[in-house]
Amino acid sequence: MKTTLKNIAIGLMLSFTGLFWSCEDDDSVSKPVITDLEIGIDNSRTAYVGSDLHVEAEIVAEGKIDIITIEIHREEGSEDEIAVEYDEFQGLLNTTFHEHVDIPAETVPGEYHFHLTVTDQGGNQTTVEEDITIEALNDDEAPTISVTSSPESGQSFSSGETITIEGTVTDNSSLAGLLVALVKESDEISDDDVTGSNTSIIVMLHTHDFENEASHTFSASIEVGAEYDNNMEPAPIEGDNAWASGNYYILIKSKDANGNWAVSEHYPVTITL
Structure with missing residues (x-):
């Protein structure tokens, strides 16, 4: 009986000790x-x-x-x-x-x-x-998109090959957004509807971060067959924008801080899976 009571006492002591240290640990958590x-x-x-x-x-x-x-x-x-x-x-x-x-x-x-x-x-x-x-901005001048390197018109790309386009965007006041997208021609998506949230396109580059307010040099690329796109939060390439053989084009869009948009010409490429 004495042994049992002694064991219970020891157990209670350990329990309270553990509780004490637990509380002490909680109190010692640093602020963010x-x-x-x-x-x-x-x-x-x-x-x-x-x-x-x-x-x-x-x-x-x-x-x-x-x-x-x-x-x-x-x-x-x-x-x-x-x-x-x-x-x-x-x-x-x-x-x-x-x-x-x-x-x-x-x-x-x-x-x-x-x-x-x-x-x-x-x-x-x-x-x-x-x-x-x-x-407040009194500005109706859209950014300027200059492409310095792009695929040849209609160039064919197969699984594992990388499609790349490079250039600069500039603005007279302040850049605010840049999107480079790979669009399937047969989807007949208007340029206005090519956005970072459109699940039918493949995002090669999407950013709001720039070298400085007036000018930014970009390089956008995607590997044919890649599992994820290059959106700000990479998303799976599946469903509506799943890889498929056919004719595509690259489209570049950029906006300034006043919401003026610039849209590039289409840069045609062919995907062969």
């Missing part, structure tokens, strides 16, 4: 860490009315990410506020946060305060703040 924050193209800290704002940061959360929020507002008490929540990073210990925040067309230009907040699953929270400028 946010580093290498970039706001705006070329880290300009500038956004444009009716466009989107590039935001990128490295995030480490020992307690695992729960929610990430961005708030953009003027002085306290102002009703001019943009707020966005991101929950797709839940459960991650670290991530490269890369998003584009829409700046509504009705936004009043001026000086704003930017807040990026990371909350972990234990409720620990870290916020970084920056001053940014939101500007």
Whole structure:
């Protein structure tokens, strides 16, 4: 009987000790860490009315990410506020946060305060703040697309071969987007409908990140038969855009911060599987 009671006592002591250390460990979880924050193209800290704002940061959360929020507002008490929540990073210990925040067309230009907040699953929270400028653009001039290297017209590509096109895009104010797509001719997709979200095209390159606001050199490529495309979030090449023998063309599109679009000519290629 004494032995049994002694064992129970030891067990309780170990249980309480474990509970103590568990609580101590919970209390010692560090707050999320946010580093290498970039706001705006070329880290300009500038956004444009009716466009989107590039935001990128490295995030480490020992307690695992729960929610990430961005708030953009003027002085306290102002009703001019943009707020966005991101929950797709839940459960991650670290991530490269890369998003584009829409700046509504009705936004009043001026000086704003930017807040990026990371909350972990234990409720620990870290916020970084920056001053940014939101500007209005009076600009109706589209970017310029210059192709320096492309496949020969109608050139044939087989499985395992790589299709590549290179060039530059420039703008008089600020570049905001670039898309290079491989489009099947028989799908009869209009140039307006060639977008990063169109599941019938094969994305060779899709980016909102540029060397600087006015000029960017690009190289876009895709291997015939590749399992995934080169979208900002690579997607499987299957279903509507599955590889098939036939006539295709490469199309390049670029927009500026005021929403002016430039569209290239078609660069025909043939796929033979």
